[in-house]
Amino acid sequence: MKAEIIAVGTELLLGQIANTNAQFISKKLAEVGIDVLYHSVVGDNAARLAGLVETAQQRSDIIIFTGGLGPTKDDLTKETIARCMGKTLVENSEAMEQILAFFARRGTPMTENNRKQALVIEGSTVFPNDHGMAPGMAVESSGIRYLLFPGPPKELNPMFENYALPYLLSLSSDSQVVHSKVLRFYGIGESLLEEKLIDLIDGQSNPTIAPLANEAEVTIRITAKTDTTQKADEMISEVEKEIERRVGEFIYGYNQDSLHSVLVGKLKENGLTLSLAESCTGGLISHLITNIPGSSEVYAGGYVSYTEKAKVQALGVDPALTQKYGTVSEEVASAMAVQAKTNMSADIALSVTGVAGPGTVEGKPVGQIFIGVATATGEKVYSLKLSGTREGIQLRAAKYGMYYLLKELVNERN
Structure with missing residues (x-):
């Protein structure tokens, strides 16, 4: 099945909000083997939306719409799609009851235009909205499936996972499963990683290998399609072993892991506590670590010693060192x-x-970073020269710090 996603909303074109719905839906469809070939965004204009639908009808089996199901005049998605298919809108009684109950709970009168949210295209499979008012829907016409969803992610995401995905899977006669595993890398760039794996990537068929750069790190998604999850895991394992043989030193985790979640887990595993002293990262590492549930078991506390005064008076660094070598130094x-x-x-x-x-600071160039690690066996300092925006350098410095600390923990254990 070939799918495309059309997001409706002038606010998307104005850049007032990001189109995270398309990202979410594409990811979920990829996990079940449905290819998304196109993303489009159109404003709240019936004529332009109808033109985009006409184009989509020529190239896709599944057309997914997000946004434009609300109560106001500029919410025109389902009206336009219904006209394109020559169908009418009908009131869905379950949705209407939910809308009436919502206003009753709030103790406020319902304006008449809210009835519009209960309208669905005739013949639709209706997707209940468990977190809002406007239901989603799926309808078939001339061999094409049209799926319509409300725009707010808090409504769309659970609706898509709980109702739309089972609906889409029921359409396929293919009994095969699609299963993936993500390998997470740090300390190696996307281009170098691809170079070391290029023959595997070029020769892929099943499983497939997809590299992706994301938030100052790189991932590899290995995806296999077969008749059972167990077989898919075995196919993925064979490819994973070869990738580990070539670039295993840069793998820090898998699937939903993050550097900070793996670091907290490794500290717990080793029964160690951690303290931090951050300057240019401004407490970012502390923030990431304390986002992990249970981090209080291993995180003793830290300092944001952003100035020389803070390094000397709060942290206790010898002022002779800052005077001789500068605050940005290995020492x-x-x-x-x-x-x-x-x-x-x-x-x-x-x-x-x-x-x-x-x-620059103290004659040191932008991107010059020093990372110190102190353990029971001594101290080590890593020097980095990073590039990019201020925020990018801060994020990469924080992640490099956690990556180097993980390597130290592994080395000490060995």
């Missing part, structure tokens, strides 16, 4: 880690100091 990075470890009575400490931009 100060090492001292920051040692002081954080000592002050917090932690087993291991991580420090970051550097220049995120926009200008």
